[in-house]
Amino acid sequence: MAIIRCPSCNRRISSIAKACPHCHEAVEELNQGERAQLARRRWRTQLYHARNLTYLAMGLVVIGTLVWWMTPPAGLTPPVSMPAALLLGLGIVGYLVGWGRVLWLRLMRAPDRSD
Ligand SMILES: [Zn+2]
Numbered sequence: 001m002a003i004i005r006c007p008s009c010n011r012r013i014s015s016i017a018k019a020c021p022h023c024h025e026a027v028e029e030l031n032q033g034e035r036a037q038l039a040r041r042r043w044r045t046q047l048y049h050a051r052n053l054t055y056l057a058m059g060l061v062v063i064g065t066l067v068w069w070m071t072p073p074a075g076l077t078p079p080v081s082m083p084a085a086l087l088l089g090l091g092i093v094g095y096l097v098g099w100g101r102v103l104w105l106r107l108m109r110a111p112d113r114s115d
Pocket of ligand 1: 006007008009010011020021022023024025
């Protein structure tokens, strides 16, 4: 017996498990093509989530900039107010993390279409 990754949810399962205890996928009955298809689907979902994180982060940067613009002294002049700095910081970090994840997933590529 060995520990393998579930082709559907990527969590650790026993190699002799008939079904994944986490996502209940019937892993024993999957052929190679179905396993590859599940891996591609998981990759696409992860990419989708990473992109959503970058969009959310861009939204935070825009809102942070607006908050900075509207809090006195008006305009984008220092000092940055605490709420604006928080939104901008979260947005910039989230954007970098999201893009790092997108690039990482692209490097790992979608598993080959072998079916
Ligand atoms: Zn699973």
